[in-house]
Amino acid sequence: MPIEQAYRARWVFPPESEPISDATMIVVDGILTDITTQHVPTAKDLGSAAILPGLVNAHVHLEFSSLSAPIAPPLPFTDWIRSVIRSRQTEDSRESSLLAGIQECLQTETTAVGEIATSPLSTKQLDDCSLAGVVFHEVIGISEQAAREKGNQLTDLLTEYRPQRDQMNLGLSPHAPYSVHPDLLQKIVQLSRSEHCPLAMHLAENRAERELIGSCEGEFRSFLEEIELWPGDVWQEFRTINDYLRLLAQADSALIVHGNDFQSNEIEFLATQSQMSVVYCPRTHAYFQHSQHPLPHLLNHDINVALGTDGRSSNPDLDLWQDARHVRQTFPDLSPREVINLATTNGVRALKLPSDGLTLGEQARWSVISVDRQSSESDPWHLLFA
Ligand SMILES: [Zn+2]
Structure with missing residues (x-):
């Protein structure tokens, strides 16, 4: 049986594109298979957090x-x-x-x-x-x-x-x-x-x-x-x-x-x-x-x-x-x-690591950084450092 992990966070930061809000990252047997904004009932909710490449x-x-x-x-x-x-x-x-x-x-x-x-x-x-x-x-x-x-x-x-x-x-x-x-x-x-x-x-x-x-x-x-x-x-x-x-x-x-x-x-x-x-x-x-x-x-x-x-x-x-x-x-x-x-x-x-961590189809490595729930900052990049 493949092992599936799913995590939802306020922001997900894929390395090659813009941050995605209220997104869920899905990892199957260690490989990143999806980043979706659709509701995934089994996802663990990380709350006011950002998922970054590791x-x-x-x-x-x-x-x-x-x-x-x-x-x-x-x-x-x-x-x-x-x-x-x-x-x-x-x-x-x-x-x-x-x-x-x-x-x-x-x-x-x-x-x-x-x-x-x-x-x-x-x-x-x-x-x-x-x-x-x-x-x-x-x-x-x-x-x-x-x-x-x-x-x-x-x-x-x-x-x-x-x-x-x-x-x-x-x-x-x-x-x-x-x-x-x-x-x-x-x-x-x-x-x-x-x-x-x-x-x-x-x-x-x-x-x-x-x-x-x-x-x-x-x-x-x-x-x-x-x-x-x-x-x-x-x-x-x-x-x-x-x-x-x-x-x-x-x-x-x-x-x-x-x-x-x-x-x-x-x-x-x-x-x-x-x-x-x-x-x-x-x-x-x-x-x-x-x-x-x-x-x-x-x-x-x-x-x-x-x-x-x-x-x-x-x-x-x-x-x-x-x-x-x-x-x-x-x-x-x-x-x-x-x-x-x-x-x-x-x-x-x-x-020279084999994958950058958050690219679809590659070995997933990610880091979770908490972001200020109260902040009025709307730009997710600035919010990270708020
Ligand atoms: Zn040194």
Whole structure:
């Protein structure tokens, strides 16, 4: 017997058309079969709510999910990293953190994640839940020796991190320019192409990163010297962010995480690479007090931008809808529809999910957002953020 689910809501927002009022969505065996305004007696009434394509959190570190507040201090950035390293956990506490993070994502209507995994436990936990998405195996290794060793282990590690469930895919995450040797990065890019798996890399996060790769100076150099990992000048062929972007463009697909500090020539390059996306983490960006994110410029250049919460190490929670609201407040010139796309369909494209969630005949993934019953707002897009 096919399993039929029907939900009625004040508004349903299919991705390719205008919102439909007082509509019922019908899902049979997980496939969206109809969105109708006719009365369906068996439908569960969600009341004053909107059904959206599923929210996609394209960048999260679930291992920090048991933190009750972001790790202080946010500045300087390397002091924050020192604190993150001190807070690293045992495998037991990691397991409960991952579980807490998954629960929080589900409770806040997130349907897919781009998880940055530092342990195969992430894969195991995500295989046991209903979230879709990508488990990105995080790779760190800045010294020549670490780069060689990690490079040799990559293929085995991919097997260890590979999810079993159809809805979850495998990816690779070279951490950042200050933590991954360029030789190792090149191996990761090759593997991404041969294994057809997406990459995610923190890039153009702040000025200090540019200073490190450009002149081997600044707070990252002091930090690496202090922890006895200064590799010498390994960035001769990677002096600019564009050098990194050109290499990452050779991957199967790539998510550039943050891009807070992008300059116009980098944005222009990204605009020529449709397999590349940028993930903007709005409340994490605000936590680090960066200057305005180049989001409008990225969108003007038709670059695919998705949203991420990042981890609870830099965000008070993993509620992606609050990040979408933050975007709406920070960039009032963006239409509500554009903001919804960032949080939904753009994330689908970035993570290469098989369906956008609310298209007829495809696997359904949806999120329910309550809308203000009292509001006099008649435009459903504005009502969402009322
Ligand atoms: Zn991150």
